[in-house]
Structure formats: C-alpha cells, structure tokens
Amino acid sequence: xxxxxxxxxxxxxxxxxxxxxxxxxxxxxxxxxxxxxxxxxxxxxxxxxxxxxxxxxxxxxxxxxxxxxxxxxxxxxxxxxxxxxxxxxxxxxxxxxxxxxxxxxxxxxxxxxxxxxxxxxxxxxxxxxxxxxxxxxxxxxxxxxxxxxxxxxxxxxxxxxxxxxxxxxxxxxxxxxxxxxxxxxxxxxxxxxxxxxxxxxxxxxxxxxxxxxxxxxxxxxxxxxxxxxxxxxxxxxxxxxxxxxxxxxxxxxxxxxxxxxxxxxxxxxxxxxxxxx
Amino acid sequence: xxxxxxxxxxxxxxxxxxxxxxxxxxxxxxxxxxxxxxxxxxxxxxxxxxxxxxxxxxxxxxxxxxxxxxxxxxxxxxxxxxxxxxxxxxxxxxxxxxxxxxxxxxxxxxxxxxxxxxxxxxxxxxxxxxxxxxxxxxxxxxxxxxxxxxxxxxxxxxxxxxxxxxxxxxxxxxxxxxxxxxxxxxxxxxxxxxxxxxxxxxxxxxxxxxxxxxxxxxxxxxxxxxxxxxxxxxxxxxxxxxxxxxxxxxxxxxxxx
Numbered sequence: 175x176x177x178x179x180x181x182x183x184x185x186x187x188x189x190x191x192x193x194x195x196x197x198x199x200x201x202x203x204x205x206x207x208x209x210x211x212x213x214x215x216x217x218x219x220x221x222x223x224x225x226x227x228x229x230x231x232x233x234x235x236x237x238x239x240x241x242x243x244x245x246x247x248x249x250x251x252x253x254x255x256x257x258x259x260x261x262x263x264x265x266x267x268x269x270x271x272x273x274x275x276x277x278x279x280x281x282x283x284x285x286x287x288x289x290x291x292x293x294x295x296x297x298x299x300x301x302x303x304x305x306x307x308x309x310x311x312x313x314x315x316x317x318x319x320x321x322x323x324x325x326x327x328x329x330x331x332x333x334x335x336x337x338x339x340x341x342x343x344x345x346x347x348x349x350x351x352x353x354x355x356x357x358x359x360x361x362x363x364x365x366x367x368x369x370x371x372x373x374x375x376x377x378x379x380x381x382x383x384x385x386x387x388x389x390x391x392x393x394x395x396x397x398x399x400x401x402x403x404x405x406x407x408x409x410x411x412x413x414x415x416x417x418x419x420x421x422x423x424x425x426x427x428x429x430x431x432x433x434x435x436x437x438x439x440x441x442x443x444x445x446x447x448x449x450x451x
Numbered sequence: 452x453x454x455x456x457x458x459x460x461x462x463x464x465x466x467x468x469x470x471x472x473x474x475x476x477x478x479x480x481x482x483x484x485x486x487x488x489x490x491x492x493x494x495x496x497x498x499x500x501x502x503x504x505x506x507x508x509x510x511x512x513x514x515x516x517x518x519x520x521x522x523x524x525x526x527x528x529x530x531x532x533x534x535x536x537x538x539x540x541x542x543x544x545x546x547x548x549x550x551x552x553x554x555x556x557x558x559x560x561x562x563x564x565x566x567x568x569x570x571x572x573x574x575x576x577x578x579x580x581x582x583x584x585x586x587x588x589x590x591x592x593x594x595x596x597x598x599x600x601x602x603x604x605x606x607x608x609x610x611x612x613x614x615x616x617x618x619x620x621x622x623x624x625x626x627x628x629x630x631x632x633x634x635x636x637x638x639x640x641x642x643x644x645x646x647x648x649x650x651x652x653x654x655x656x657x658x659x660x661x662x663x664x665x666x667x668x669x670x671x672x673x674x675x676x677x678x679x680x681x682x683x684x685x686x687x688x689x690x691x692x693x694x695x696x697x698x699x700x701x702x703x704x705x706x707x708x
Binding site: 179180181182183184185186208209212213216220223288289290291292293294295444445446448449 | 465468469532533535536537538539540541542543544545546547548549550551553555556562564565569572573576577581582
C-alpha cells in the first residue's frame with residue numbers, strides 16, 4: 175500500500191545525491207519484490223496461454239533438445255551416453271539461463287516504457303522481473319536436471335553446497351550484465367542485435383555441447399572466456415567434479431567490478447533512462 | 452493514515468526533454484561522432500532539448516481539485532507525469548505527501564491478450580495493492596467496471612470506453628490521496644461518467660487532491676474548484692474555477708495577437 179506516501183523529486187544535486195537516489199531505487203525494489211515476481215509470473219503464464227501443456231512446454235522442449243543433442247553427439251564423439259547426456263543436459267539448461275537473462279535484459283526497460291513513464295515504480299523492479307522470469311523457467315528445467323542426474327546415477331556425487339555457491343556466483347554476474355544490456359539497449363537500438371550476435375558466438379566458443387580436453391583447459395579460449403567460468407561453476411559441482419579455484423576468483427572479481435561499474439552508470443543516467451524510451 | 456496533510460508542493464519545476472532522434476539512437480552515429488570529432492561534435496554540443504515545463508510553481512492542499520487547461524503540447528501531461536514521479540525534474544523540486552494514483556494512460560501495464568480479470572490483477576499490483584488485497588476487492592472492482600461477463604474476455608476485444616472503465620475502476624480501488632488524471636476519462640459513456648463522478652466525490656470526502664488535465668471546459672467546471680493554464684510550458688497562477696472564463700479569454704487574446 176505505502177508505495178509512495180511521501181515523494182520528493184529534485185533536480186540534480188551532485189553525484190552523491192544521484193547515488194543515494196539510485197540506492198533508494200534499489201531498496202524500494204526489494205520492498206516490492208512481490209511485484210517483480212507477479213510480473214515475471216504473468217510473463218511466463220501469458221506466453222503459454224491457451225496451450226494445453228502451458229508452461230510445461232518449457233520442460234518438454236528442453237527435454238527434446240537434450241535428448242536429441244545428447245544421443246547424436248555422444249555417438250559422433252564416441253563418448254559414453256551415461257557421461258555425455260548429464261553433461262550436455264546441464265550445459266544446455268544453464269546456458270539457456272545465462273543467454274536468456276542477458277538477451278532479455280536488452281528489453282528490460284524498453285518493454286516497461288509504458289509503466290516507467292507514468293508511475294514512480296523503482297526501475298530495478300523491471301531488472302528483477304527479467305531475472306525472475308528466467309528463474310521460473312529454470313525451475314521448470316530443474317525437472318530435467320534432477321531426472322537426468324538420477325537416471326544416469328550422478329546424484330550421489332553431486333556437491334549441492336558448492337552448486338549453490340556456484341548458482342549464486344552465476345546470478346551475481348548475469349544480473350549486472352542484464353542491467354548493463356538493458357541500459358545500453360534503451361539508449362542505442364543496435365545493442366540488442368550486437369548482444370544477440372555475441373551470445374551466439376559465445377555459445378560456440380564455450381563448452382556447452384563439447385567436452386574440453388585436458389590440454390584445452392589451459393587454453394585462452396577457456397581461461398579468458400567468462401561464459402566458460404559461469405557455466406563451469408554450476409555444472410561441475412552438480413556432476414560431482416571439482417571447480418578450478420581460479421574460476422571462483424575470476425567470478426567473484428567480475429561480479430564486484432561489474433556491479434560497481436554498472437551501478438555507477440545506473441546512478442548517473444537513472445533520471446535519463448525514461449527519456450531514452 | 453494521515454500523518455502530514457495531503458499536499459503537493461512544486462517549486463521552480465523545469466523539465467527538459469533531450470530529443471534523441473531515431474538516427475542518433477544508433478551506435479554508429481555515436482561512434483562516428485567520437486572519431487570524426489569536430490564537425491559532428493559541434494552539432495552534438497547543441498543537441499536539441501525541448502523545455503516542456505519551465506519554472507512552474509504550485510501549492511495544492513487537500514480538497515483542491517485543479518483543472519489543467521492549455522493547448523496540445525503545452526506541458527499538461529508532462530507536468531502530470533512529473534507529479535506521478537515518472538519524470539525527474541531537471542531543476543526545482545516536487546514534494547508530494549500522500550498516496551498517488553496516476554491515471555494517465557489506458558494501456559498502463561495492460562496485456563491485451565490477457566482477460567479483464569487478469570488485467571485487474573496486474574494493474575492492481577502495479578498500483579501498489581498486494582495480491583491478497585486484490586482478491587479481497589476483486590468483486591467490488593469487477594462490479595464497478597460494469598463489464599460483467601466481458602471480464603472473462605481478453606482485453607483486446609474491449610472498446611476504448613470499456614478499457615477506460617477497467618482502468619478507472621482499478622486505479623480508484625487503491626485508497627489514493629492524490630489522483631492525477633488525463634483527458635481520457637471523457638471516453639466513457641454517460642452512464643460511466645455518472646459513476647466516475649460519484650467516485651471522485653467520494654475521494655474528495657476523504658480529503659484528497661485531484662489534478663485533471665482536459666480540453667473540456669465543462670468537465671473542468673464539473674470536477675474542479677481551481678484552474679491553471681499551461682502555455683508553452685509556462686503555467687499561469689492557480690485561480691478559482693469561477694475565473695475560468697477570464698482565463699480562456701486571455702488565451703484567445705494571446706492567440707489573436
């Protein structure tokens with residue numbers, strides 16, 4: 175109810191003021207996190223409105239993709255199916271999460287222009303909306319992840335605490351990338367195309383479908399590829415493999431640096447974003 | 452719920468719109484500007500800015516019902532959006548005590564392929580109601596819309612007037628102290644206007660503030676007790692609604708000159 179009991183809006187009063195307003199926006203978005211959740215839920219439901227399976231299309235289409243690619247590549251690469259299917263299932267599920275949060279991040283603010291230009295809702299609400307929408311998708315995919323891990327008998331080795339840490343590191347990073355994509359796309363309409371191409375390129379450079387050999391693990395293609403670290407930090411613990419410590423350091427530093435840079439940009443252009451739209 | 456009195460205080464409010472042309476939104480132009488430097492750079496220094504609202508001062512207390520009049524593009528809607536908290540001032544301050552309900556655009560948060568009931572829920576959430584509060588008031592809101600069975604139909608089958616009913620019903624279901632309204636209320640039929648009128652009077656009993664932008668002089672006379680004219684982003688002083696004719700006469704003098 176008390177979204178705005180007392181509202182004060184002023185002209186620019188120096189960077190300190192801009193930062194405190196940006197933090198106020200962030201705080202307000204946490205206070206109304208239920209709204210972001212409702213919007214995200216509405217997005218998922220409305221996409222499948224009128225279809226018989228509803229949101230379980232998410233599960234079904236992912237399941238088909240995992241089965242198709244899993245069996246084909248296992249045969250092509252001569253890798254045992256019970257090793258490859260869990261690997262590729264987790265790869266596709268979490269790659270989907272990473273790429274969708276970033277690609278859909280591009281439309282975070284553009285899509286919300288109607289609401290942003292006539293209410294005082296916090297802008298971060300829409301960032302969370304994009305992320306939560308993908309978390310809901312991930313929950314539908316979890317059926318496949320758990321199913322595959324149990325069916326191919328990997329769940330005994332699964333290191334859940336480390337997987338949880340991995341998921342947190344993953345979210346901490348893709349959330350700022352999503353916000354950055356949203357701000358940039360609001361201002362420059364070429365950004366969504368660029369982001370789309372980069373993500374597609376990254377998919378082939380990242381071991382989503384293929385297994386990196388021993389020597390390749392030191393190769394720049396993987397070491398300098400943030401997407402490899404983002405994927406490995408969640409996939410390896412679920413498969414019961416250990417994660418290279420550099421991955422944890424890399425992702426922690428990336429999250430901190432990324433959030434500081436993105437949040438500062440947000441603070442400085444926040445009042446302009448609504449005019450970009 | 453009344454701490455401080457419901458009020459709107461606006462001091463020296465100036466709002467400028469940078470105009471981002473369709474072209475300049477492309478990254479190429481931006482990059483070209485950096486690399487080419489001088490020539491294009493000079494253009495970008497003098498980037499077009501439209502001053503939509505300039506140096507507006509106003510004070511409203513509870514019980515004030517302000518009618519905003521003025522030509523198209525005189526800054527009425529921009530002022531309303533700033534009061535709603537969507538546009539940040541470039542200069543000056545806006546200080547609003549009280550829960551704000553802005554009814555500026557029919558399409559706020561509306562999903563055309565969702566049903567009327569879903570849209571009530573969605574809009575209610577955006578307007579600040581919790582899911583539980585919406586469930587409690589759903590029947591009341593549904594009845595107020597007068598749409599009956601149409602509420603189970605997708606919104607895309609609604610006419611503008613029906614959409615207005617829905618939007619108005621949800622927006623006023625929030626216990627707002629400050630209501631900001633743009634023109635569109637006029638799209639409803641006589642029947643709807645009657646119940647809308649009753650709602651606005653109810654709101655007034657709760658000692659709120661209404662700001663209504665309209666070209667319809669009769670509508671302003673009906674709802675408002677004060678009036679302000681916007682002209683090219685500059686606001687006249689707030690006057691009593693009885694002086695509306697003088698204000699309009701001034702306006703036509705200015706046009707003639």
